Amino acid sequence: MNIEKSNIANLPTRYGKFKIRAYKQDHQEHLAIMSQDFETLAAPYVRIHSECLTGDTLGSLKCDCQxxxxxxxxxxxxxxxxxIYHRQEGRNIGLLNKVNAYALQDQGRNTIEANLELGFGEDDRDYGIVEEIFKDLNIKKLKLITNNPEKIKYVESLGVEIVERIPAITKSNKYNENYINTKKEKMGHMF
Known part of the structure; x- marks a missing residue:
């Protein structure tokens, strides 16, 4: 896997001060957003967050991503x-196809049905870059912030010890209830 990485830079945000590093894998660029004390932590808290432009940036209420x-x-x-800001929009189907999936959801499909109807898998994400980031940042143990059992399995498959799982529970709304139920009932997410 050919990976380019940036230097580490400071990133002050409304949440606090972070350090940031970008990783480029083929045509996708991903981010590692680290607390200032990251290097001193034996088992840091880690969130592998999959990109969602419509949620993260535009504030879409159709998901719980933002x-x-x-x-x-x-x-x-x-x-x-x-x-880790994992830049694989729409479970790696891309923004154009994600909007097409939204249109199918408007007609009553759930997220999985929409992806399948468009010719994609339920979840086409590739987590290979996560392994490279873990190696680069020397992560051998962590406390994983996730509801997704596939992310847990993936991290464990790397030989990285999950000391604790912290659920990422947020409030639902009338626009994302079906989305959250699909993740829970069809994908095994732990809410």
Whole structure:
């Protein structure tokens, strides 16, 4: 895997002060957003957050992505650790196809049905870059902030010890209830 990485820079935010490093893998660029004390932590809190432009940036109410990112950044700023901003939009189907999936959801499909109807898998994300980030940042133990059992399995498959799992629970609304129920009932997310 050919990976380019940036220098580490300071990133002051509304959540607190972080350090940031970018990683480029083929045509995708990902971020490691670290607390100031990250290097001193034996088992940092870690959130692998999958990109969601419509939620994270535009505030879409169709998902819980922005709420989970806000929760993670606040938590990491206070408790130390790392957010990996995993840039694989729409479970790696891309923004154009994600909007097409939204249109199918408007017609009654759930997120999985929409992806399948468009010719994609339920979840086409590739977590290979996460392994490279863990190696680069020397992460051997962590406290994982997730509801997703697939992310737990992936981290364990790398030989990284999960000391604790912290749920990423946020409030639902009338627009994302079906989305959250699909994640819970069809994908096994732990809420």
């Amino acid at each position: 709420n989970q990112l806000d929760l993670a950044l606040k938590f990491i700023a206070q408790n130390g650790g790392l957010v």
